[in-house]
Amino acid sequence: MSGLGITYGRGGATSSLMDLQNSDCILIEGSNMAEAHPVGFRHPMIAKRKGAKLIHVDPRFTRTSALCDIYAPIRPGTDIAFLGGLVNYVIQNEAYFKEYVVNYTNAPTLLSEDYEDMDDTGIFVGWDEQKRTYDFNKWRYEGMPISPAVGGSQGAITGEAYSNRVGQYDGAGEFPTDPTLQHPRSVFQVLKRHFSRYTPEMVEKVCGTPKESFLEVAKTICENSNPDRTTSICYSVGWTQHSKGAQLIRTSAILQLLLGNMGRPGGGIMALRGHATIQGSTDIATLYNILPGYVAIPDANKTHNTWKEYLETETAHTGWWSNFPKYATSIMKAWYGDAATPENDFLFDKFVRINGDHSYYPTIMAMKDKEEGQGVEGAFVFGQNFAVGGPHARLARDGLRNLDYLVVLDAFDIETSGVWKLDGVDPKTVGVEVFFMPAALVAEKDGTFTQTQRMVQWHDKSVDPPDDARSDAWFVYHLGRRIKELYKDSTDPRDELIQAMTWDYGHEGDRQEPIIDNVLREINGYTVADKKPINSFVQLKEDGTTACGAWIYCGIYKDGENQAKNREFGEAPHANWGWAWPLNRRILYNRASADPSGKPWSERKKLVWWNEEEEKWNGIDVPDFEPAKNPDYRADPSAVGQAAISGNSPFIVNADGKGWLFAPGGLKDGPLPVHYEPLESPVQNLMYKQQYDPGVKKYDRPDNPYNKPMDPRYPYSITTYRLTEHHTTGAMSRWIPWLGELQPESFAEISTELAAEKGIENLDDITVITSRGKLHTRALVTDRIPVYDFDGQKLHTIGLPYHFGPNGLVTGGFVNDLMPVSLEANVSIHEAKAFTCNMEKGHL
Amino acid sequence: MFLRLTDTDGLWSKLKNHVGVKVKHPVSESTRNLRARIHDPGVQKTTSVCPYCAVGCSTLVYHRDGRILDIEGNPESPINAGTLCPKGSATYGMHVSPHRWTTVKYRRPYSEEWEDLDLETAMDMIAERLKNSRDNNWQEKQEDGNPLNHCKAVASIGGAAIDNEENYLITKLFHTMGMVRVTNQARI
Known part of the structure; x- marks a missing residue:
C-alpha cells in the first residue's frame, strides 16, 4: 500500500465500509466488489438507494458492473492511463477543490531546478542506466538538502508495509511555495504538464475505453466532489497486482487530493483486502523488514550498528516518525523485560539484522537453490497454501520438495503439505520430512482480526478444537517454551536474547492454551512499574519505563478494557463497534473535513471541527490531529517533531503535514505515476518509449x-x-x-x-x-x-x-x-x- | 406459498374454513412444532468474526456441550447486519467438515505415505530441528564486519489468515531467534 503511504502518510484504507453510505459517488476499479466482497458491497448499494452514482471500471463485465450506474471497460494493466486521464480532466476543467489543494497538499511547493519534466522517453530525470535506479536528489523541493544515497542494501526491497515510513525527507525547514499555483516549478504546474498528454483520446486509444464512457465517468466524479459532496474510491488486488501497482494506487490518491475528497465523510480510498487479518499481519507484522507498528528492523547495510545509530537513522526530524525512539524502545521492553536496560542499549547488540531481501520470493528460490549461506532447510507454514497461491507456484512446490523439513499448520490436506506427492514426482525421490499439525479454526480460539478498514474485532472461543487440533498460538507458545528450555543453560552470548525473551503469558485448561488476553495486553502496552495498560501511544517513553508490543495498537486496552470486544451499533461512524487504529479514529486525516480555519466545509459533510471556546477539536469521529492544536498555529521552520506540523496540515505523518501530489523521494520508480504497459503485454506502449516500468x-x-x-x-x-x-x-x-x-x-x-x-x-x-x-x-x-x-x-x-x-x-x-x-x-x-x-x- | 399455507392467519385458515372442504394440514403437527435448535435450552451464543475475506462480518456461534450447532450472521453488526455471503455461511461447514484433519500427520523423508504421530512427540521433534537449524547456520557478522545475528535457514510463512496475537507471537519468537525469513500473504 505504498501508493497510499507515500501520498498520505499511512498505508491503510482511509475510511470505512460503513462510511461508503455517505458517498455521493463511488468509483470501483481494480475490484469486483459484488462478488469478491459481497457483504461489503451492501454499503455502496445503500448509498445508491440514497441517490449516489456508482461507477465500475474493469476488464470484465461482472455482477459489480451490472449493479453500477456506469460501466467503463478497460484493457488489463492500463489503469494509470485511465486515472491519469481523470487527473488531467480535473486540472484542465479546473474542477479541483482549490482551497483544499492550496492548503492541504504540496501543490504550491516549488521543486528545485534539477527537476525536469519527463519527455516521451518515459524516464524521469536522475536515472542511472547501469544501476537501474533513480537519484532521488533530482526530485527535491527547492531548498531541501541533498540526502545521501539511501542505505547500502543493494537490491534490498521494501515491503508493502514499509509504506508507512515513506512520507519523509531529511531535515526540517520551510520550503518556498507559490499559493497562486502559477509558478512553473510549483508542484501543481509540474503535475499539470506531466498529465497533459493523458487526454480522453489517449485514454480511448490506450485503455480501449470509449471516449464517451470515460467522459461520463470524469463528469460524474467531478460533479460529486466539492464542499457539499464527496466521491469515494474502492480498489482491491486488481490494482495492486501489477508491475506498477504502487504508482497505480498513487494515481487515485492524487486524484482524491485534487478533488478534496480525502479525510471527509463519504470520501477517501477504501482498500478492499482479501484475508481476515491481512491488515493485522502487516500492522503486527510477520514480515522480514518491519517489527510491529511499522518499526524498521535493523539492517546491517544501514547505519544501524549501535542502538544510538539505529535511533538516529530511523528518527524523522518532523512529522509523526520523530517519535521513533519511544516505539522502538517499548518493543524491546515488551520482548525482553527486565533484561533490557538503558545501560545495555536494551539488548540491541544481540538483536537480529537483515542484510538484503528475505521476502517470500527470494525465500522460495533459496529453498530450491540451497546456495551456501543462503539456503533454506526448514519452513513453518501458518495458514498459507502457497503451493497453489504463490506466483509461479510450480517453483514454490519445487522449493518445498527440496526442504529438509516442513511444518504445516492447517485444517485440511492442502497442496502445501501434500507437495511430496504432486506434479507426478515419485515420493521415493523426495526427501522432505513433513509435519502436518491440525489447526484450530476461528470459533475454537480467542483472538482478534483486523479487517479491511483497520478495525480490530475480538472473537470468542466457543468450543475446544477437535482431537489434536490446536490454535497457532498454542503451537508457537509451546514451541517457544521448548526453545527456551533447550537454551536455558547455554552460556553462548548469541543465545542471551532467547533466555531474556518474556514468554510468561500463562496457560489454562487441560490443553494448556496460552491466555490470548495477556498477549493482547502486551501488544497494547503497559507501564513497566505497575503493569497497568496504557491508553495512548503519546504515553510511550524512550527511557524504558514503558513496554508496548505494537504502538499503533495502543489504546486497544484503554482503561483496562478490551476495546476490540465493543459491540454497540450506535450511529455513524460506529465508534463503539470494535476498535480501529490509531486511537479509534475511523476516518484518517479527518482534519481535512474542516476548512483551514477549522470550520466544516459544509454542514452536510461535517466530521470534525475546531471548538473556539474549548480550544480543542470536536467531532463525530475522533480527530486524527493533535487535540488542542489551533488551526492558526504555524510551525516555526526550525521546529521538529509534531511541532513542525502547522494547524492547517492534516497529513500529520508526512514530514510537512501535506498530502503529496508529487513525491520528492520515497518511491523507487518515480515521483509521479506514468503509464507503462505490463511487463508482459501484447502491444507497444503508445505513450512513451519505455515499454514497462523501469523499476520492476x-x-x-x-x-x-x-x-x-x-x-x-x-x-x-x-x-x-x-x-x-x-x-x-x-x-x-x-x-x-x-x-x-x-x-x-x-x-x-x-x-x-x-x-x-x-x-x-x-x-x-x-x-x-x-x-x-x-x-x-x-x-x-x-x-x-x-x-x-x-x-x-x-x-x-x-x-x-x-x-x-x-x-x-x-x-x-x-x-x-x-x-x-x-x-x-x-x-x-x-x-x-x-x-x-x-x-x-x-x-x- | 408454503409459508402462507402454513401460516395460521393465512391461506390455510381460509381453506380450512371453506364449506365442504376437508383436508389434512399438509405439514405434520410434529414438524410444525419444530424450532431452530439454536433456541433449545442450554444452547450458548458467542460472538465471532468471519474468517474469510477482510470485510469483517460479525458472526454468532451457537454451541452446546462443546459442539457447534450453527454459525450465523450477527444482526447487530453495522458491517453485515446479519447477512453473510456463501463463504461466510459455510463457516459452520468448515468447522464440521468430514474432510478436516484433526490429528498430527507425519511424512518421513522418501516415504510414500502419511503416518500418525503423537502431538507432544511432534512438538519435541520440531523444536529440536529448529534449534539445530539455528545452531548450524548462524551468521554472526557479514563480510564488512557489521553484526548480523541471524539465520537464513528457516522460513516462517503466513499470518493473514490467523489471529493478530498469533502473528505477534510468531514475529517475537522468530526474530528473537534471529530468523530473518519471515513473510506472509501481504505481498502475495
Whole structure:
C-alpha cells in the first residue's frame, strides 16, 4: 500500500465500509466488489438507494458492473492511463477543490531546478542506466538538502508495509511555495504538464475505453466532489497486482487530493483486502523488514550498528516518525523485560539484522537453490497454501520438495503439505520430512482480526478444537517454551536474547492454551512499574519505563478494557463497534473535513471541527490531529517533531503535514505515476518509449522465463480473479461440500469472439499456455469479456479464477503456474492481473 | 406459498374454513412444532468474526456441550447486519467438515505415505530441528564486519489468515531467534 503511504502518510484504507453510505459517488476499479466482497458491497448499494452514482471500471463485465450506474471497460494493466486521464480532466476543467489543494497538499511547493519534466522517453530525470535506479536528489523541493544515497542494501526491497515510513525527507525547514499555483516549478504546474498528454483520446486509444464512457465517468466524479459532496474510491488486488501497482494506487490518491475528497465523510480510498487479518499481519507484522507498528528492523547495510545509530537513522526530524525512539524502545521492553536496560542499549547488540531481501520470493528460490549461506532447510507454514497461491507456484512446490523439513499448520490436506506427492514426482525421490499439525479454526480460539478498514474485532472461543487440533498460538507458545528450555543453560552470548525473551503469558485448561488476553495486553502496552495498560501511544517513553508490543495498537486496552470486544451499533461512524487504529479514529486525516480555519466545509459533510471556546477539536469521529492544536498555529521552520506540523496540515505523518501530489523521494520508480504497459503485454506502449516500468525487478533464470512484449506466440492477456464461493487458494473452501456444490470446478472465461475464432464452444476442454507452464481447464464462453481494438489489432482477455489445485473436493489445475515471478519496484508484488498467454482447444 | 399455507392467519385458515372442504394440514403437527435448535435450552451464543475475506462480518456461534450447532450472521453488526455471503455461511461447514484433519500427520523423508504421530512427540521433534537449524547456520557478522545475528535457514510463512496475537507471537519468537525469513500473504 505504498501508493497510499507515500501520498498520505499511512498505508491503510482511509475510511470505512460503513462510511461508503455517505458517498455521493463511488468509483470501483481494480475490484469486483459484488462478488469478491459481497457483504461489503451492501454499503455502496445503500448509498445508491440514497441517490449516489456508482461507477465500475474493469476488464470484465461482472455482477459489480451490472449493479453500477456506469460501466467503463478497460484493457488489463492500463489503469494509470485511465486515472491519469481523470487527473488531467480535473486540472484542465479546473474542477479541483482549490482551497483544499492550496492548503492541504504540496501543490504550491516549488521543486528545485534539477527537476525536469519527463519527455516521451518515459524516464524521469536522475536515472542511472547501469544501476537501474533513480537519484532521488533530482526530485527535491527547492531548498531541501541533498540526502545521501539511501542505505547500502543493494537490491534490498521494501515491503508493502514499509509504506508507512515513506512520507519523509531529511531535515526540517520551510520550503518556498507559490499559493497562486502559477509558478512553473510549483508542484501543481509540474503535475499539470506531466498529465497533459493523458487526454480522453489517449485514454480511448490506450485503455480501449470509449471516449464517451470515460467522459461520463470524469463528469460524474467531478460533479460529486466539492464542499457539499464527496466521491469515494474502492480498489482491491486488481490494482495492486501489477508491475506498477504502487504508482497505480498513487494515481487515485492524487486524484482524491485534487478533488478534496480525502479525510471527509463519504470520501477517501477504501482498500478492499482479501484475508481476515491481512491488515493485522502487516500492522503486527510477520514480515522480514518491519517489527510491529511499522518499526524498521535493523539492517546491517544501514547505519544501524549501535542502538544510538539505529535511533538516529530511523528518527524523522518532523512529522509523526520523530517519535521513533519511544516505539522502538517499548518493543524491546515488551520482548525482553527486565533484561533490557538503558545501560545495555536494551539488548540491541544481540538483536537480529537483515542484510538484503528475505521476502517470500527470494525465500522460495533459496529453498530450491540451497546456495551456501543462503539456503533454506526448514519452513513453518501458518495458514498459507502457497503451493497453489504463490506466483509461479510450480517453483514454490519445487522449493518445498527440496526442504529438509516442513511444518504445516492447517485444517485440511492442502497442496502445501501434500507437495511430496504432486506434479507426478515419485515420493521415493523426495526427501522432505513433513509435519502436518491440525489447526484450530476461528470459533475454537480467542483472538482478534483486523479487517479491511483497520478495525480490530475480538472473537470468542466457543468450543475446544477437535482431537489434536490446536490454535497457532498454542503451537508457537509451546514451541517457544521448548526453545527456551533447550537454551536455558547455554552460556553462548548469541543465545542471551532467547533466555531474556518474556514468554510468561500463562496457560489454562487441560490443553494448556496460552491466555490470548495477556498477549493482547502486551501488544497494547503497559507501564513497566505497575503493569497497568496504557491508553495512548503519546504515553510511550524512550527511557524504558514503558513496554508496548505494537504502538499503533495502543489504546486497544484503554482503561483496562478490551476495546476490540465493543459491540454497540450506535450511529455513524460506529465508534463503539470494535476498535480501529490509531486511537479509534475511523476516518484518517479527518482534519481535512474542516476548512483551514477549522470550520466544516459544509454542514452536510461535517466530521470534525475546531471548538473556539474549548480550544480543542470536536467531532463525530475522533480527530486524527493533535487535540488542542489551533488551526492558526504555524510551525516555526526550525521546529521538529509534531511541532513542525502547522494547524492547517492534516497529513500529520508526512514530514510537512501535506498530502503529496508529487513525491520528492520515497518511491523507487518515480515521483509521479506514468503509464507503462505490463511487463508482459501484447502491444507497444503508445505513450512513451519505455515499454514497462523501469523499476520492476526480474528474476532471469531458466525456470522463470518471461514472455517478451508483443511476442506473437502469446497474444492474449490473462487476468486472474476470485469467485464468490471460493477463498484464495481454496484451503478454506475446497474441502467444504456446500461450497463445492455451488462452484464445482475450474474454468477459463473467454469472449464469444475469441471462442468463435478458435472454434471453441462453451464447456470445451482448453489449454492455456505460457512460457512457465500449461493449464488444462474448460471454457466458459460469455459476452462479459470485452474485446479491444488496438490500432487495428484485436486484443483478447482470458479471465482465470485461481482457487484450484489437485487436492480436496473441488479440484483443478494450478493457475498460478502460468505466472512469472516479477517484482514491482516498491512493494515487491507480482503481476497477476495482466500477463500474456496462448490458448488452444483441447487438452494439449 | 408454503409459508402462507402454513401460516395460521393465512391461506390455510381460509381453506380450512371453506364449506365442504376437508383436508389434512399438509405439514405434520410434529414438524410444525419444530424450532431452530439454536433456541433449545442450554444452547450458548458467542460472538465471532468471519474468517474469510477482510470485510469483517460479525458472526454468532451457537454451541452446546462443546459442539457447534450453527454459525450465523450477527444482526447487530453495522458491517453485515446479519447477512453473510456463501463463504461466510459455510463457516459452520468448515468447522464440521468430514474432510478436516484433526490429528498430527507425519511424512518421513522418501516415504510414500502419511503416518500418525503423537502431538507432544511432534512438538519435541520440531523444536529440536529448529534449534539445530539455528545452531548450524548462524551468521554472526557479514563480510564488512557489521553484526548480523541471524539465520537464513528457516522460513516462517503466513499470518493473514490467523489471529493478530498469533502473528505477534510468531514475529517475537522468530526474530528473537534471529530468523530473518519471515513473510506472509501481504505481498502475495
